[in-house]
Amino acid sequence: MTWEQEMRIQAEERAQELAPVMAQELAKNLVKEEVEEKTRETARKMLSKNIPEDVVAECKGLKLSDVNKLLKG
Numbered sequence: 001m002t003w004e005q006e007m008r009i010q011a012e013e014r015a016q017e018l019a020p021v022m023a024q025e026l027a028k029n030l031v032k033e034e035v036e037e038k039t040r041e042t043a044r045k046m047l048s049k050n051i052p053e054d055v056v057a058e059c060k061g062l063k064l065s066d067v068n069k070l071l072k073g
Contacts (some may be wrong), residue, residue: 039072 001007039060047070057067 040070043067047071 002069039062043060043062046059047053047067052063053067053071056062057064060067
């Protein structure tokens, strides 16, 4: 077996070991992004009902500056 073949085999084995870990991390990141988007969506709805920015920030666990950004854009 050549050195290149051995390295290819080792790389494939390592990729198989890492695939589940990488998939789990990807899933965690997707869920986190989904939760953050849902939080922003709910905050926007609260703001549209004229709920004060500081109350929205407190209830949704956001920084007041982030709530103000939602108001502007």
